[in-house]
Amino acid sequence: MKKILFPVIAASLLMSGCTFHEHYDTYEVVQQGTDMFVDYIVARGNDWILSGTEGQPGCYVYQEFQFPEITENVLNNGAVLVYLVDADGRDNILPYVFPVDNGYELIMQNIRFDVEKGVLTVIIEWQDFKKYIQNDYDFKVCILQPGSKTGKK
Secondary structure, X not given: OHHHHHHHHHHXXXXXXXXXXXXXXXXXXXXXXXXXXXXXXXXXXXXXXXXXXXXXXXXXXXXXXXXXXOOHHHHHHOEEEEEEEOOOOOEEEOOEEEEXXXXXXXXXXEEEEEEEOOEXXXXXXXXXXXXXXXXXXXXXXXXXXXXXXXXXX
């Protein structure tokens, strides 16, 4: 039955003349290209702020960094990429989850980020929702700033 039903549905859609892109606006690109802003930041080990109750779900540490390059245009049409730069100089894209030794066992540590207009927040949380002493972390921040798009077709 399934072998017969699929071709019938596919044929019906093809004969109906429906196009799925009719509901989207199309634009002429007035300015082509995308600018990429790249910066390196250091999250100091003693600057992490605790959020939530230690040992309870929702507990994590964070640091905020001001980035005026994160504009409404970037939030709506561009991208923000953040990488953890490890001791060997490799870029590890966030979110980045890896095991750490808490002194008793290996637990998973999650480094992620959040963005809003003008602000990048780096967040670290652990699988057991406890706060551990942190080292300095180096991050690479890439902000893709799209060219303006105007003129509906």
